[in-house]
Amino acid sequence: MITFIIGGMKSGKSRFALKEGENNVNRILYYIATARAIDKEMEDRIERHKKERGSHWITIEEPVNLKEAIMKIPENSSIVIDCLTTWITNLIVEVYDYQKFIDSFIDLLKKVRENFHILIVANEVGLGIIPESELGRKFVDLAGTVNQRIMEISDSAYLMIAGRALRIK
Numbered sequence: 001m002i003t004f005i006i007g008g009m010k011s012g013k014s015r016f017a018l019k020e021g022e023n024n025v026n027r028i029l030y031y032i033a034t035a036r037a038i039d040k041e042m043e044d045r046i047e048r049h050k051k052e053r054g055s056h057w058i059t060i061e062e063p064v065n066l067k068e069a070i071m072k073i074p075e076n077s078s079i080v081i082d083c084l085t086t087w088i089t090n091l092i093v094e095v096y097d098y099q100k101f102i103d104s105f106i107d108l109l110k111k112v113r114e115n116f117h118i119l120i121v122a123n124e125v126g127l128g129i130i131p132e133s134e135l136g137r138k139f140v141d142l143a144g145t146v147n148q149r150i151m152e153i154s155d156s157a158y159l160m161i162a163g164r165a166l167r168i169k
Helices: 013-022 040-053 066-071 084-094 098-112 134-153
Strands: 002-007 029-033 057-061 078-082 117-123 156-161 164-167
Touching (some): 002 013, 002 134, 013 040, 013 117, 084 117
Parallel strands (some): 002 117, 029 078, 078 117
């Protein structure tokens, strides 16, 4: 099963995803973190996230190859991927053929959806202004397209607004 959780920054997406993942009793809990600790503020943010989810979550730090990370996880686990938007940023910056990574990840999700409960967290990037730079526009276009593709294959989806979940699928 795939659950898509989308919303703005600090809307409660991660907290909601963790709670939903924990609702699946008798499953091992995995958290795939896509962020890199690139500065002190990100280091602090990552540490806060670790404390919030607690030691009962097994953390896999994988900023690029989500397919490889998922393939290491035993079946019947709950997996939170946090966050798809950060992963897309990493791909644009670090990977020449990022479309290959995206297609491969989505193909894998379609194949393993029956074996896991996968909760995918993403930022809604389409509610702001059009970015000034070419790279900014490329990012918004790609993130919006990937969000649509994930929504299409999701079994359920929630829009997070100020800590409240609105079921949209």
